Amino acid sequence: MTTNEESARTEREKDYLSIDPFDGDFGDGMSCHTYRMVTTRTAHLCVGLDPDHAHELPAGSRARVDRWIEEGEGWMTQYRCVEALEADMKELDGEKEQDALQ
Ligand SMILES: [Zn+2]
Numbered sequence: 001m002t003t004n005e006e007s008a009r010t011e012r013e014k015d016y017l018s019i020d021p022f023d024g025d026f027g028d029g030m031s032c033h034t035y036r037m038v039t040t041r042t043a044h045l046c047v048g049l050d051p052d053h054a055h056e057l058p059a060g061s062r063a064r065v066d067r068w069i070e071e072g073e074g075w076m077t078q079y080r081c082v083e084a085l086e087a088d089m090k091e092l093d094g095e096k097e098q099d100a101l102q
Pocket of ligand 1: 047053057081
């Protein structure tokens with residue numbers, strides 16, 4: 001999607017947008033998924049990719065924001081900080097290395 005590409009400032013940020021935070025589970029009752037990199041204007045809760053990660057993300061942070069509609073709930077929004085995205089990228093890179101070794 002061009003809008004997603006345009007919102008990423010670096011190659012690394014494009015990699016962040018390739019992460020699937022739903023692990024392939026996006027589907028039942030969920031629709032209109034959009035995601036992009038933003039600079040936050042106000043503080044948000046960062047949910048990371050692990051429930052233990054949750055913390056406040058200060059205004060002015062680069063973050064990935066995912067929005068989607070959940071049936072019966074309406075619009076859902078999740079923010080993830082660069083630190084969390086970077087940790088996930090490292091995990092993915094590690095998996096790739098593992099695959100290459102096998
Ligand atoms: Zn975070």
